[in-house]
Amino acid sequence: MTLISTWGEVLQRHFAIIGHDAPGTGELFLNNLAGGSGRVDVLARAVNTALFISHGIRTDSTITIHLMGGEIPRRVKFDGKILRGVHPDERSISGHIRSIMKNPVPPIGIWQEASVGVLHSGGDVEETLIEWDREGVIAHILDTEGEELESEGSSSMGFVLSDHLPFTDEESVVLKGYQKVSLGSAWLQGHVCIAIVHHILDD
Numbered sequence: 001m002t003l004i005s006t007w008g009e010v011l012q013r014h015f016a017i018i019g020h021d022a023p024g025t026g027e028l029f030l031n032n033l034a035g036g037s038g039r040v041d042v043l044a045r046a047v048n049t050a051l052f053i054s055h056g057i058r059t060d061s062t063i064t065i066h067l068m069g070g071e072i073p074r075r076v077k078f079d080g081k082i083l084r085g086v087h088p089d090e091r092s093i094s095g096h097i098r099s100i101m102k103n104p105v106p107p108i109g110i111w112q113e114a115s116v117g118v119l120h121s122g123g124d125v126e127e128t129l130i131e132w133d134r135e136g137v138i139a140h141i142l143d144t145e146g147e148e149l150e151s152e153g154s155s156s157m158g159f160v161l162s163d164h165l166p167f168t169d170e171e172s173v174v175l176k177g178y179q180k181v182s183l184g185s186a187w188l189q190g191h192v193c194i195a196i197v198h199h200i201l202d203d
């Protein structure tokens, strides 16, 4: 499962998914994730696919979900290297998000630990890209109109994807300039894209 880069380092994967309608504050209805909760089900499936394998957790991967549907944007990061107590089902993952939503949104760029391997901060995808850049993560944008995915030359790769909605105009401005990666001409569900990225990088 561990891919070694051309420089002999373990290849790290980072995913960032934007939840346009998912609230970062207020209430989350675990019995209605797909309806009344801003499609948190989509984000939970992305977390599942990014971090869980059949019998374990991908220690080389993180995923940051962007909860943009409330008054204040909040980001929640799941770090596979240290993650504990999260189970690979939508309800468990969403339960963690629900607990975090009861807390105030931390200042932008300040990551507060909610539980082991689950952190939250203020900010949006622009802040995530700034942080990735600082950490040496080479960012890519998942889009049907892009290049084929290649891992050569990177030790740390980041992938930005949207939820059920297209990127907004403001986001498109922020994402402009980063390399677009296509996984084919058909629009796929986000968690499927994450699975394909893992498949390509695992080989």
Ligand SMILES: C[S@@+](CC[C@H](N)C(=O)[O-])C[C@H]1O[C@@H](n2cnc3c(N)ncnc32)[C@H](O)[C@@H]1O
Pocket: 141, 142, 143, 144, 145, 160, 161, 162, 163, 164, 165, 166, 167, 181, 182, 183, 184, 185, 186, 187, 188, 189, 190, 193
């Ligand atoms: C369900 S799709 C979003 C579809 C939405 N209607 C749109 O027009 O963007 C979720 C995200 O997965 C990624 N994605 C879907 N299909 C893809 C593909 N074939 N290649 C690369 N990325 C893809 C994109 O980031 C997309 O925003």
